Amino acid sequence: MSTSTTLNDIIPGSPAIQESTKVDDVTAMLDSIEGTVGTTRVENPKMEMREVDVFYADKQAIYDVDLDVARNEVIAMIGPSGCGKSTFLRCLNRMNDTIPICRVTGSITLDGVDINTREQDPVLLRARVGMVFQKPNPFAKSIFDNVAYGPRIHGLAANRAELDEIVISSLKRAGLYDEVKSRLDAPGTSLSGGQQQRLCIARTIAVNPEVILMDEPCSALDPIATARIEELIDELRENYAIAIVTHSMQQAARVSQRTAYFHLGKLVEVGKTNDIFTNPQHDLTENYITGRFG
Amino acid sequence: MSLNTLFLIILLLSIASYVYARRRAFVNAFGQTDNKRRHSLPAHYGYLLAMWCALPALALLISWKLIEPGIISNMLSSSAPTEVKAAGETAVGLYNNEIFYLADADSISQDLPAHKTAAIQRLQSLRTASKILLTLILSGVIGLSLLLGLRHVNREPRARVIVESFIQVFLVVCASIAILTTIGIVLSVLFESLRFFQQVGFIDFITGTSWSPQTAIRSDQVGSSGSFGAIPLFTGTLLISAIALIVAVPLGLMSAIYLAEYASSRARSTIKPLLEILAGIPTVVYGFFAALTVAPAMRSFGQSIGLSVSSESALAAGVVMGIMIIPFVSSLSDDVITAVPQSMRDASFGLGATQSETIRKVVFPAALPGIVSSVLLAASRAIGETMIVVMAAGLAAKLTANPLEAVTTVTVQIVTLLTGDQEFDSAKTLAAFALGLMLFVTTLLLNVIALYTVRRYREQYE
Numbered sequence: 001m002s003t004s005t006t007l008n009d010i011i012p013g014s015p016a017i018q019e020s021t022k023v024d025d026v027t028a029m030l031d032s033i034e035g036t037v038g039t040t041r042v043e044n045p046k047m048e049m050r051e052v053d054v055f056y057a058d059k060q061a062i063y064d065v066d067l068d069v070a071r072n073e074v075i076a077m078i079g080p081s082g083c084g085k086s087t088f089l090r091c092l093n094r095m096n097d098t099i100p101i102c103r104v105t106g107s108i109t110l111d112g113v114d115i116n117t118r119e120q121d122p123v124l125l126r127a128r129v130g131m132v133f134q135k136p137n138p139f140a141k142s143i144f145d146n147v148a149y150g151p152r153i154h155g156l157a158a159n160r161a162e163l164d165e166i167v168i169s170s171l172k173r174a175g176l177y178d179e180v181k182s183r184l185d186a187p188g189t190s191l192s193g194g195q196q197q198r199l200c201i202a203r204t205i206a207v208n209p210e211v212i213l214m215d216e217p218c219s220a221l222d223p224i225a226t227a228r229i230e231e232l233i234d235e236l237r238e239n240y241a242i243a244i245v246t247h248s249m250q251q252a253a254r255v256s257q258r259t260a261y262f263h264l265g266k267l268v269e270v271g272k273t274n275d276i277f278t279n280p281q282h283d284l285t286e287n288y289i290t291g292r293f294g
Numbered sequence: 295m296s297l298n299t300l301f302l303i304i305l306l307l308s309i310a311s312y313v314y315a316r317r318r319a320f321v322n323a324f325g326q327t328d329n330k331r332r333h334s335l336p337a338h339y340g341y342l343l344a345m346w347c348a349l350p351a352l353a354l355l356i357s358w359k360l361i362e363p364g365i366i367s368n369m370l371s372s373s374a375p376t377e378v379k380a381a382g383e384t385a386v387g388l389y390n391n392e393i394f395y396l397a398d399a400d401s402i403s404q405d406l407p408a409h410k411t412a413a414i415q416r417l418q419s420l421r422t423a424s425k426i427l428l429t430l431i432l433s434g435v436i437g438l439s440l441l442l443g444l445r446h447v448n449r450e451p452r453a454r455v456i457v458e459s460f461i462q463v464f465l466v467v468c469a470s471i472a473i474l475t476t477i478g479i480v481l482s483v484l485f486e487s488l489r490f491f492q493q494v495g496f497i498d499f500i501t502g503t504s505w506s507p508q509t510a511i512r513s514d515q516v517g518s519s520g521s522f523g524a525i526p527l528f529t530g531t532l533l534i535s536a537i538a539l540i541v542a543v544p545l546g547l548m549s550a551i552y553l554a555e556y557a558s559s560r561a562r563s564t565i566k567p568l569l570e571i572l573a574g575i576p577t578v579v580y581g582f583f584a585a586l587t588v589a590p591a592m593r594s595f596g597q598s599i600g601l602s603v604s605s606e607s608a609l610a611a612g613v614v615m616g617i618m619i620i621p622f623v624s625s626l627s628d629d630v631i632t633a634v635p636q637s638m639r640d641a642s643f644g645l646g647a648t649q650s651e652t653i654r655k656v657v658f659p660a661a662l663p664g665i666v667s668s669v670l671l672a673a674s675r676a677i678g679e680t681m682i683v684v685m686a687a688g689l690a691a692k693l694t695a696n697p698l699e700a701v702t703t704v705t706v707q708i709v710t711l712l713t714g715d716q717e718f719d720s721a722k723t724l725a726a727f728a729l730g731l732m733l734f735v736t737t738l739l740l741n742v743i744a745l746y747t748v749r750r751y752r753e754q755y756e
Contacts, residue, residue: 098643100558127646137637140660149655150645200641207645 035066037281038271042070042258046211046241047092047129052106054087054096054265061087064106065267067260069211074233074242076256076273078249080288083262085245089213092243093129094122110211127154130209134216136196138188138203143180146188146199147171150207166206174202175232194225201232205240212236214244218251230255249289253277261285296425300355300432307436308348315447316340334454342453345460346443351436358428366420367394373416375409393417483734486727493721494522499728501525505691505702507711507722522725524732526691530701531733534612534683535676537697541616542676543669546623550665553624554631555653566628573621581685584614589686596698604688606700611686615679622672630664631657663748670744674737680705704729 041048045068054062062084069075069092077085087096094115096102108115115125127150138146147167150156157163167184171177176198180191188199197217204212214233218226233242233255246252252259253273260270261284269276269285280286319336370393371379371386378389393413396406406414447453491499502523549569553562589610596603603609634657642652658665688700689710711726 093644095640095644098640123646123648125646126644131640131644133637133640133644135637137635137641139638139641139656149642149647153645153647153651153655203641203645 035064036267037269037285038276040066040068040267040270042068042073044071045069046071046111048107048109048112049088049091050107052088052091052104052108054084054091054105055103056099057101061265062091063265067267067270069241069243070258071241072237072239073258074237074244074256075258075260076252077243077245077260077262078247078252078288079262079268081247082264084265085260085262086215088262089215089243089245090131092211092213093126093131095126095131097122127207128209129211129213130204130207132197132200132204132212132214132217135220136193136200138191138196138199140187140189142185143171143188143191143199144184147202147206150203154207156207170202170206171199173205173236174198175228175235176202192225194221194228197221197225197229198232201229201236205236209240211241211243214242216245216247219247226251249277261288263288297355297359300429304348304351304355304436307351307440308344311347311440311443312337312340312344314340315343333451334457338453338457339447341457342450343440343443343447345457346439346446347436350439351432354432354435355428358431362424366417366424369420370413370417373413480734483727483731486724487731489719490721490724490728493724494520494728498522499524500732503693505707507707507725520721522721522728524704524729526693527702527704527707527729528732528736529693529695530608530687530691531677531703531705533608533695533697533701534615534687534703535673537609537612538616538619538676538679539669539673541613542619542623542672545616546620546668546672547627547665549620549624550627550631551653551658553628555649555657566625569624570621572618573625575618577618577679577681578685580614580618581681584610584682584686588614601698603698604700606686606688607698608687608701609697611683612697614686615676615682618679618682619672619675622675623668626668626671627661627665630661630668633664634660663750666747667744670740670747674740677737677740678705678733680709684709704733708733 047069049065049067052062052065053060065088067075067088077089079085090096091104091108092115094104096104104116110125110128114120139149141149144167147170148157148163151163151166157166168177171180176195179195180186180199188196191199197220201212201217217233218229221229230251233244236242244252244255256273258270259273259276261268261276261280261282263284269280269282271281276285277289280289316336316339319334319339367390370390374386374389378385393410394417396410397414397417450456499522502521503525504521504523505526506521508520549565553566553569557565585606589605589607592607592610593603593605638656638660639652642656647655683703683706687706688702689706690700691702691707692699694701708726708729711722711729716723
């Protein structure tokens, strides 16, 4: 073996050996982008975001983002850590309101109605735009009470029979009912991680939302539980518009119809998932999905 | 040499041994050929030698000082005058005490009997001898242990293991001192209580409804055979504690919820310390506040609406005590509410719950075990509180549930039983120990319940 053998000889084209993209290059590329590559708008959107800026105190986290969420579609938001994709997701149901220093400007509409006006009540909005979080966070209550929580606070059920009906159908749609039907009064926290996350999804759909936001819903789960959730997301698409933030590009490719790539608070590129992963237009997108940084 | 000098010498020698062994470890790793791979840090060898130097010496010093007085006093007894010896052991003890006292006194009066002067001189010479002997033996012990220590440090490369295990032993000893003290207090209260229950039946004590602990001191005294029914005292304690909790729990809990959920971090960092100041006010200040301000105000307010309020009402004492224990509830509850994970709140807000719904249905149930234990802590504080009730509650043991009347509490009675001149074999004095024991058992039960609640909920919720 000659002394000049490198890893590249053994694994040709290994990303680790290719000339890595320098941070300066990224910044230069980022400064060069004006607006977003690709089509941000869709026909008859469920939600429209226009010129959205988000600030944490003086620090700007999101720069001038335009994006639509279509009906019966899964849109995936990908990008390196800290790129603002979770912050952006949390604008869609005004969860950022719970952070005192956070300020959102621009227009965000749901079915054509601005959600950030004084008349819009965040409580009602969040019933229409549900959210599933990164870490499964069931309440310290029984499985039944976890799912019944939303219907109860919104008065969706007139009596116990209706409540039972809502809880059972939500658990069924979340694909959890068969596993828990014999122990609905067991604590939600006694379930496995994947079951807990499906319980959280059941809890979200129990209030009959129109849009479901998912913030890295599988990042705390093993591959088998992840596969179940991904199947579930695909089924849910029939009835809901879904926006999902994910760190896994395979997941984005599997579950979404459109993909939006965020970098350092800017929406770099958006397009059909197939196009983004096979033929990215922007250098940053290409670098990210080929694993040169992230 | 005096005790302090000896201590100082031991200390200095230990420091010197530490420095010496540490330096030697730097120069050549003890017992190891490969200088770079020393088993322990040089400081560990230093500590090991310092321990060898100090521990045997300190053990000797302490045990000497514990045993010395007994031996000296035995030797004094043997030389006591025959007529004192004839009068029995107690007389000898008294005689010895007098000699000890006279020897320590600044000036000895001249008109002492010759045998006493002789005894004092004998005591002083015994003490001098003891000091010299101690110094000699101590020097020997230190020399020997330093020799042994040096041998040990030279042969034992694993100094770190030994030092670390000594630290563990030291920590265990510290922990046991606290536990042993508690056991000692409980036992002493228990034995005095047993003496009390030999005179007054246990059943009479815990079921009797009349409390008037006056016993006849002289045989020809009129009346006052004493009646020791503790029920009025415990109902009084419970009444005042209940009033205190009725005041403290809602106020404390609401402040905690405000602080944890609504207040901005700036408001929280100002208000929380201010609330905690309430716990720092001396209880005697609360006491005269209750007795001189609150009670008269309640009395005149009661009169104006046609109620007769005693000027030492349970209400006044209870309300003031409630104010005092607010920080126990608010501060601890605030901590447990803040400790509820943000993800729980996010989940609730994400489902469209309002802030108060989130607090009532998610945060509060999750924090409940901690809140319960904070309330029980406040309750045991209220039950054991003394100064406020001594000043603001009455002395008469009345069996009543009316908060406008004067009641007395267990702690007040213990204070009145034990203040002033007492004889320690009368039922009256011993009753204080029995009351103390009952009080201790009550608060212990409360603490056990608190621990049990917390554990039970924790199992259920995790």
